[in-house]
Amino acid sequence: MRILYLHQHFSTPAGATGTRSFALARALAARGHAVTLACGQYAGAVTGLAGGFRRGRREGAVGPFRVVEYAIPCGNAQGLPARAAAFLRYAARATALALAETWDVVVASSTPLTVALPALAARRLRGTPFVFEIRDPWPELPRAMGVGSPPLWAGLGALAGAACRGASAVIALSEGMARTAVAHGAAPGAVSVLPNGCDLDLFGPHVPPWRPAGLPAGTVLAVYAGAHGVANGLGQVLGAAALLQAEGAPVTLLLVGEGAEKPVLQARAAALGLRNLRFLDPLPKPRLAGLLAGSDIGLQCLAPVPEFAELTAPNKLMDYLASGLPVVANLGGATARLLAGDGEGPCGIATPPGDAVALAGALAALAADPARRVAMRAAARGLAERRWDRRLLAGRFCEVVEAAATAPALRAVAVA
Template identity: 65%
Template sequence: MARALAARGHEVTVACGRYEGARTGLDGPFRRGLREGRVAGFRVVEFDIPCSNAQGLAARTGAFLHYARRAARLAMGGGFDLALASSTPLTVALPALAAKRLRGLPFVFEIRDPWPELPRALSEARLGGGVPGPVLAAMDRLATAACRGASAVIGLTEGMAETAIARGANPARVHVVPNGCDLDLFGPHVSRWRPPEVAPWEVLAVYAGAHGRANGLDTAIDAATILRNIGERRVRIVLVGEGSERARLIEEAARRDLRNVTFLDPLPKPWVAALLSGAAIGLHLLAPVPAFAEWTAPNKLMDYLAAGLPVVTNAPGRAARLVEAGDDGAACGLAAPPGDATALADALAALAADPARRTAMGAAARGRAVRLWDRRLHAARLCDVLEEAAGVSPLARAA
């Protein structure tokens, strides 16, 4: 998205923290708590603020607030014409609101996860550690202020856009710009890589993403147990990433002696692309929380489609619709009921036993990625929204 904005002639600054496993393209030392440089045609400011999914609530909250303070100072002193506050975390709205109030800087609020709607749903499902009521109330006020104060609001899904309108955002200024597929990074052109312990005949079902309670990866462990017990030895489940549940999941897989499960540490995106190229199935899992149906847009699902993999998902709603038969009449995956380990195991076994079906679904996935989900199409739409919010007309940009 930043590259697309830079290609249109805009001066772009991306401000980020130091997220574990991520690569910004900067490798110099941190000075006064930050380092900066140009990457792919735009400026990157990386604050020395560690953050990871494995951190507890207090540590992550501290990181979010520290980032908000540093980003506010940058926004108010950088000579910018527009700020894009991309949430989560919701605290990214704080520097945007501060810069608007103190400098008159307009901002666009992007909702990539609806907070506090999702934390509240997770708390009710006892999957989020229980966010205190006063914290949820403060989130409510901040989300409402961001939606009403923004020059435009972007949601990754129609469901997220509806949450903004419910908070008072002007419907005419609410847009949907979904996650897209990186067709250059992922695809059949990428050299394949498989972990050394994988047998040549094994069918790899890869999950690449966070290992938190909301991801529901116990279902994968249960499905692997079922496959082992019925003698299905063709399927190996590969879980890539980190999070608060990872250590427990590894311990549980070892306790059950599951030799059909492999855990990998977080990988840089090019390595994930190589792993997906060597895999046969993309695995998309979430805990059985009804709010996930329309309020989530995992980019791992887009990566699987771009890689040309058939997808097995246990998420209802939007994710299930994405893998069902489209206008071309071809499905690009299978949907299992939420939390149903037996159905998940059955879906994996069915695809493992039918290479021709996997090939057809994989071709449908890649074709749909090219036609509908090319990230460049969505980047152009994002640029249009930001330029309109900044008051930049197409003629002025062309000049």
């Protein structure tokens, strides 16, 4: 089959951002399908293509599949208007590609939600079936964070409804996201939950460990690796660092990544005189794997927004589990249940959202208990191997896409 995979934020493992679409496109290609992945230029991503752009586009083979990359920069450090413009520009270019060639099925991976526009156009004008993947539910999360306005949320809700109703299949990364798809009109039987998986080849105890130079001897290293934006609520980590420093706890916190809030966080850390907190620029995935192998705790942090409990599926959490790291998170809901082990033994500690005191307490407790950390390490890697192996999830993803493509032919009709 000829498959068009739309993901604006695609990256290979050489980049510093998520690689889900790389792994899934490769899995589709391994089953004999001709896969074209269309993307933009996401901050921290490495698409695998080199050379100049011609008319704002370049393309080539990246392993077993074709990549079409548009010269449309986008990243968390941009303001909302600039990001919105990038989303719409990508949707326009991807729509042209979706209509210019013949496809058996289109996979539209959101966010941004505007990736549904080319899929809907191909469905309406060419009768091409599509699979809609929800990585972050819009408008639910922007509305919960107060980003945008009621008219914008209404427009996003209408687009989400059209995508969920028009898709031959919907893939959600969590049960909470699946419920939003059904609320937007997707048939329950058409929705599959396929969470982020663990890359057990890239991350794990087989990776040579490393640590940044100059760390105090004997320190317990807790690493946060991800975006530094408003949604991440990293001010709580600074608050926890101040408490740990005042108590003399042997913990060093390392924040790895980039985002609009990073300069603010660095200035605040300097003002507080935090000697136990450091910042690093984003790292390519193989380099990050070595850092996690050399760390003691993985840190998951989000702003205290109640909707985050069930409507998020962070990549970094899967990387921590694959690396065999005990995790400290400030989330309830799905993350808290996962860290409790779901009956297989705890692999971390969940603290109340927004509670820097509890976050510091959990870090100090793990730092003081090496045996507990060892047990959680084993539980984390065990869960990664038994339940979250990305290779198993990729097989299920391929089955959903293949079933959508081979469903009874769709007529070229308007999607309500």
